[in-house]
Amino acid sequence: MQVIVSVNRFNPKDNNGKYWEDYNLEIEENATVLDALIKIREETDGSLAMRCSCRSAICGSCAMRVNGHARLACNTKLADMTDEAGMIKVEPMTNFPVIKDLVVDQQMFWDKVKQVSPWLQSEGPEPKGEYVASNESMNQLAGVMACIMCGACVSDCSVMEVDKNFIGPAALAKAYRFVGDPRDSKSVERLGVLNEYSGIWDCTRCYECVEVCPKGVAPMDRIMALREEAISVGYGDTMGARHADVFSDLVEDSGWLDELRLPIKTVGIFNLPALLNFAPVGLRALVKGKMPAIFHHNVPNVQNVRNLFKRVRNDQNKDG
Amino acid sequence: MKFAFFPGCVSRGGCPELYPAAKKVCAQLGIELDELQDRGATCTGAGVLQEKNQFLGDVLNARTFAIAEGLGLPIMVICSTCQGVMSQANRRLKTNPDYLAKVNEQLSEEGLEYKGTASPRHLLWVMVEDIGIDVLKTYVRRPLSGLRLAPFYGCYIVRPSDDLEFKLYRDREDSLERVMEALGAEPVDFPGKTRCCGFPILTINEKNSVQMVANHTASAKQLGADALVTPCPLCHLNLDGYQPSAMRQTQQDINIPIIHLPQLVGLAMGFDPKELGLSRHIISTKKVLSKIQVAV
Numbered sequence: 001m002q003v004i005v006s007v008n009r010f011n012p013k014d015n016n017g018k019y020w021e022d023y024n025l026e027i028e029e030n031a032t033v034l035d036a037l038i039k040i041r042e043e044t045d046g047s048l049a050m051r052c053s054c055r056s057a058i059c060g061s062c063a064m065r066v067n068g069h070a071r072l073a074c075n076t077k078l079a080d081m082t083d084e085a086g087m088i089k090v091e092p093m094t095n096f097p098v099i100k101d102l103v104v105d106q107q108m109f110w111d112k113v114k115q116v117s118p119w120l121q122s123e124g125p126e127p128k129g130e131y132v133a134s135n136e137s138m139n140q141l142a143g144v145m146a147c148i149m150c151g152a153c154v155s156d157c158s159v160m161e162v163d164k165n166f167i168g169p170a171a172l173a174k175a176y177r178f179v180g181d182p183r184d185s186k187s188v189e190r191l192g193v194l195n196e197y198s199g200i201w202d203c204t205r206c207y208e209c210v211e212v213c214p215k216g217v218a219p220m221d222r223i224m225a226l227r228e229e230a231i232s233v234g235y236g237d238t239m240g241a242r243h244a245d246v247f248s249d250l251v252e253d254s255g256w257l258d259e260l261r262l263p264i265k266t267v268g269i270f271n272l273p274a275l276l277n278f279a280p281v282g283l284r285a286l287v288k289g290k291m292p293a294i295f296h297h298n299v300p301n302v303q304n305v306r307n308l309f310k311r312v313r314n315d316q317n318k319d320g
Numbered sequence: 321m322k323f324a325f326f327p328g329c330v331s332r333g334g335c336p337e338l339y340p341a342a343k344k345v346c347a348q349l350g351i352e353l354d355e356l357q358d359r360g361a362t363c364t365g366a367g368v369l370q371e372k373n374q375f376l377g378d379v380l381n382a383r384t385f386a387i388a389e390g391l392g393l394p395i396m397v398i399c400s401t402c403q404g405v406m407s408q409a410n411r412r413l414k415t416n417p418d419y420l421a422k423v424n425e426q427l428s429e430e431g432l433e434y435k436g437t438a439s440p441r442h443l444l445w446v447m448v449e450d451i452g453i454d455v456l457k458t459y460v461r462r463p464l465s466g467l468r469l470a471p472f473y474g475c476y477i478v479r480p481s482d483d484l485e486f487k488l489y490r491d492r493e494d495s496l497e498r499v500m501e502a503l504g505a506e507p508v509d510f511p512g513k514t515r516c517c518g519f520p521i522l523t524i525n526e527k528n529s530v531q532m533v534a535n536h537t538a539s540a541k542q543l544g545a546d547a548l549v550t551p552c553p554l555c556h557l558n559l560d561g562y563q564p565s566a567m568r569q570t571q572q573d574i575n576i577p578i579i580h581l582p583q584l585v586g587l588a589m590g591f592d593p594k595e596l597g598l599s600r601h602i603i604s605t606k607k608v609l610s611k612i613q614v615a616v
């Protein structure tokens with residue numbers, strides 16, 4: 001099969017900045033994107049820089065953007081990605097500084113992972129034999145432990161793009177791995193740190209990380225689990241936690257969300273500076289006749305909804 | 321064609337121009353609507369309630385699905401967030417019979433049961449899958465030729481693609497572009513197309529949220545788009561309502577109108593811009609209207 005691999009190149013030693021270079025090549029039908037890149041490097045252009053090792057989606061070194069989304073080059077079939085003209089676009093991961101061509105600097109990535117203390121911290125007397133953890137508790141961690149630290153999720157994270165301080169999907173998934181481990185004694189302290197600015201509440205729930213992760217780690221789902229956990233151990237006083245609380249109350253109350261009350265309840269009626277922050281858009285909207293003065297209507301049989309909320313919560317409390 | 325219509329709350333609350341516009345367009349397309357909020361359906365939980373209690377969220381959505389099953393009608397939504405949250409809940413309910421039974425236990429008190437047959441879909445998908453692009457074209461009275469439009473999908477109508485059954489329904493991936501073309505407009509490919517608008521963190525980290533608005537609106541403008549078009553009212557709230565903040569935060573002039581999908585279809589059908597609520601936006605839509613020679 002004939003393909004055109006368009007590579008976004010960069011060499012700090014010349015002054016060309018970033019530029020696209022197209023490589024035409026003949027390659028077998030079942031080749032991966034990585035096969036094509038290696039073929040280019042070996043046969044046409046020895047200056048093309050990339051990282052790879054295992055070629056079987058284990059080492060995590062070949063993550064890059066293919067047609068605009070981060071993926072492992074070694075488990076992406078070339079034929080699945082080419083357009084009608086037989087072309088694919090390959091770029092280095094975003095949200096990482098580029099060293100050369102497809103090779104990025106991962107220092108920040110590792111720093112963030114280290115930030116969550118990714119090791120077991122258990123206290124109390126040492127067990128006689130091995131520390132036994134139930135199958136059930138470890139099974140639910142198996143998904144996170146499949147992470148190969150490739151960085152694909154960080155590359156495509158929406159928040160990382162605007163704020164490099166955000167701790168990010170890979171590190172947060174790693175944090176969940178220890179918060180969720182029954183042998184760890186520092187879960188509450190860990191959650192306290194994650195509850196801070198740039199932590200679990202800064203995620204915008206965009207699912208980019210879930211979509212691109214080649215290992216099914218679903219970092220965002222872990223972040224949501226951490227939020228639930230943080231609320232349950234009593235970290236209910238951050239803006240994000242209150243937002244989730246108030247939202248739930250409003251739906252329970254009327255069946256629907258009352259958007260005007262949401263910011264007021266989230267920031268608190270007495271938190272004037274924060275409330276004023278919402279004022280510009282509220283006022284602008286009022287002027288344009290966009291916002292209804294106060295919109296609040298209940299669904300028919302709202303009592304049914306309120307009862308349902310109570311019943312579900314009671315049953316959940318009973319089950320612990 | 322008849323649907324159990326789930327308008328969501330933003331289409332009647334924060335973006336009250338959306339609900340009437342969607343109803344006008346549906347009526348014109350011959351789509352009959354049985355409104356689920358009048359039948360006691362609630363909010364989907366928007367993913368926010370799920371952060372606190374996913375099971376409760378799934379019970380609420382199963383309840384809505386059961387109500388629609390009772391009517392014998394498929395569900396239609398007009399919000400990317402409603403679509404995503406419903407699709408995710410539906411996947412959990414349909415793939416796990418034990419879980420479904422547990423959820424149904426909660427519904428039984430009200431005499432409801434979800435049988436697992438719902439397949440909620442956005443008006444956007446209905447136009448492409450149920451009505452069809454060729455038929456849609458026949459409704460165009462005022463072709464939008466000359467308009468360059470940047471599609472802004474919103475996260476929940478494109479991810480997770482498995483929950484949204486993209487593999488089964490191949491047309492979903494570029495549905496917005498295809499509708500734009502059917503109406504005579506030219507889609508502009510831009511980097512923000514399937515990115516997040518930042519709405520969910522607006523109250524938590526306004527600076528980051530507003531920066532996302534700035535990035536998407538500015539890049540669409542730079543690529544020559546006349547407006548952004550979105551099937552998600554929450555995206556609209558942020559991209560339209562917070563564009564002035566975005567301009568202030570990044571010190572640049574952007575001023576690119578954000579148009580709801582039904583408003584766009586309505587314009588092409590020949591409706592008056594006022595009826596479609598196009599005068600109610602924060603960022604004026606006048607430039608777009610004058611480009612297709614509609615008096616404001």
Ligand code: SF4
Pocket residue numbers: 146147148149150151152153154169170173212213214215216217218219
């Ligand atoms: S979570 Fe997935 S995408 Fe992120 S680093 Fe781990 S394996 Fe890669």
Ligand code: SF4
Pocket residue numbers: 153156157158159160168169202203204205206207208209210219220223
């Ligand atoms: S869901 Fe959260 S962590 Fe994942 S990519 Fe989006 S913002 Fe980043």
Ligand code: SF4
Pocket residue numbers: 257327328329330331362363364365366367399401402405
């Ligand atoms: S998801 Fe949003 S728009 Fe949809 S019903 Fe709930 S709050 Fe409303």
Ligand code: SF4
Pocket residue numbers: 204205206400401473474475476477515516517518519520552554555
């Ligand atoms: S783009 Fe924003 S409002 Fe729209 S679906 Fe995503 S998070 Fe929601």
Ligand code: FES
Pocket residue numbers: 051052053054055056057058059060061062063072073074075
């Ligand atoms: S080369 Fe090891 S993961 Fe791709």
